[in-house]
Amino acid sequence: IIHTCESNYASCWSWLDNPASQVSAHYVVNEDGSEISQLVREQTRAWHIAALYDCTLNRRHECWRNGVQSNHFTVGIEHAGFASQDSFPRAQLDHSAALVCDITRDRAIPRDWQHIVGHGQLQPADRTDPGPHWPWIAYIHRVQALCGELVVDDSAQFNDSVVARTQVPAGWQATDTTPDYYGGGYHWASTSPSATDGVEFSFYVAASGTRTVDARWTSGTNRVPQAPYAVITSAGDTLQIVSRDQRTGGGSWHTLGTWTFPTGWNRIVLLRRAPAGAVVVADAVRVR
Ligand SMILES: [Zn+2]
Structure with a gap:
C-alpha cells in the first residue's frame, strides 16, 4: 500500500x-x-x-x-x-x-x-x-x-507504448465481468473453426535475445480448452503455436515458452480459431 x-x-x-x-x-x-x-x-x-x-x-x-x-x-x-x-x-x-x-x-x-x-x-x-x-x-x-518484466495488456492505456502495444480486432468485446484480470479488464470472442483474426500483443526487443513469455486470462467453464497463441518474430516468422486451457488458472501467469527473438517488434497473437461453442479470453502477455 x-x-x-x-x-x-x-x-x-x-x-x-x-x-x-x-x-x-x-x-x-x-x-x-x-x-x-x-x-x-x-x-x-x-x-x-x-x-x-x-x-x-x-x-x-x-x-x-x-x-x-x-x-x-x-x-x-x-x-x-x-x-x-x-x-x-x-x-x-x-x-x-x-x-x-x-x-x-x-x-x-x-x-x-x-x-x-x-x-x-x-x-x-x-x-x-x-x-x-x-x-x-x-x-x-x-x-x-x-524486476525484468514487460507486460502487454489488451488495453492501450495500461501499456508503455514505447515497448508494448496491442491490437484488438473488431468483434472482440471488452468486459470486466470475471475478476482477476490484468489492467482494467479483458477482451473476449467466440471460437470459430474458420476465424483468422486474433488479438496481437506486441513487444519491443531492443537487443536480440532469449525471452520467456507468459499469458494471463480469466477462467470459466465456457472458456476454450485449447486457446492458440501464435509466437511471431519481428521478421514475420511464426516460431510456434502453443495452446493453453483457459477453463482454469485464471488470474495468474502461465508460461507459453522460451524463444530467441530478434530486435524489433515481436508479437504473440491469440487466435480464436477453434471448434465453435467456447470463448477465448485475451487479457495480457508478459515477457521476461
Ligand atoms: Zn496513508
Missing part, C-alpha cells in the same frame, strides 16, 4: 517511530529516494491503514478477504510529501519502485494494479493519499522493468 506522509521525511519517520502516534509503517522513502527507513519487519503487522478490506474498491480482487483488517496482509510504504502535490520527484519514484520490486519478488506478489495500490483507494472514507498525481501507470511499469 502506497502512502504519502503529509509531512517531510524527518517528521514522518519520527512520528511513526513514536508509540504515542498509534500508527506505523514498514518503510518510509525520503524526498529524493536517497534514504529509505525500515521501521517494521515485513512479516510483522504495521498500523498504516484503518480499513477493513472491501474488494469492490479493488476491482473485485480476492473478495474472500472482505472484512479482514487490511493491515493483516499488506506492506505499507510511506513517502515524504503530500497527496496534494502536483508531481513527485523522479528519483523518489525510482527508489520506491526498486523497493516494491524487491518486496514483490521476495513474496511472489504479482506486479499489477490490484496488488500495488494507494491508501486512498482502500480507505476512501477519509484518505486520499498518495493523491491524484501519483503516476500509477508509469510507476507500475517501472516496478516491472526493474
Whole structure:
C-alpha cells in the first residue's frame, strides 16, 4: 500500500517511530529516494491503514478477504510529501519502485494494479493519499522493468507504448465481468473453426535475445480448452503455436515458452480459431 506522509521525511519517520502516534509503517522513502527507513519487519503487522478490506474498491480482487483488517496482509510504504502535490520527484519514484520490486519478488506478489495500490483507494472514507498525481501507470511499469518484466495488456492505456502495444480486432468485446484480470479488464470472442483474426500483443526487443513469455486470462467453464497463441518474430516468422486451457488458472501467469527473438517488434497473437461453442479470453502477455 502506497502512502504519502503529509509531512517531510524527518517528521514522518519520527512520528511513526513514536508509540504515542498509534500508527506505523514498514518503510518510509525520503524526498529524493536517497534514504529509505525500515521501521517494521515485513512479516510483522504495521498500523498504516484503518480499513477493513472491501474488494469492490479493488476491482473485485480476492473478495474472500472482505472484512479482514487490511493491515493483516499488506506492506505499507510511506513517502515524504503530500497527496496534494502536483508531481513527485523522479528519483523518489525510482527508489520506491526498486523497493516494491524487491518486496514483490521476495513474496511472489504479482506486479499489477490490484496488488500495488494507494491508501486512498482502500480507505476512501477519509484518505486520499498518495493523491491524484501519483503516476500509477508509469510507476507500475517501472516496478516491472526493474524486476525484468514487460507486460502487454489488451488495453492501450495500461501499456508503455514505447515497448508494448496491442491490437484488438473488431468483434472482440471488452468486459470486466470475471475478476482477476490484468489492467482494467479483458477482451473476449467466440471460437470459430474458420476465424483468422486474433488479438496481437506486441513487444519491443531492443537487443536480440532469449525471452520467456507468459499469458494471463480469466477462467470459466465456457472458456476454450485449447486457446492458440501464435509466437511471431519481428521478421514475420511464426516460431510456434502453443495452446493453453483457459477453463482454469485464471488470474495468474502461465508460461507459453522460451524463444530467441530478434530486435524489433515481436508479437504473440491469440487466435480464436477453434471448434465453435467456447470463448477465448485475451487479457495480457508478459515477457521476461
Ligand atoms: Zn496513508
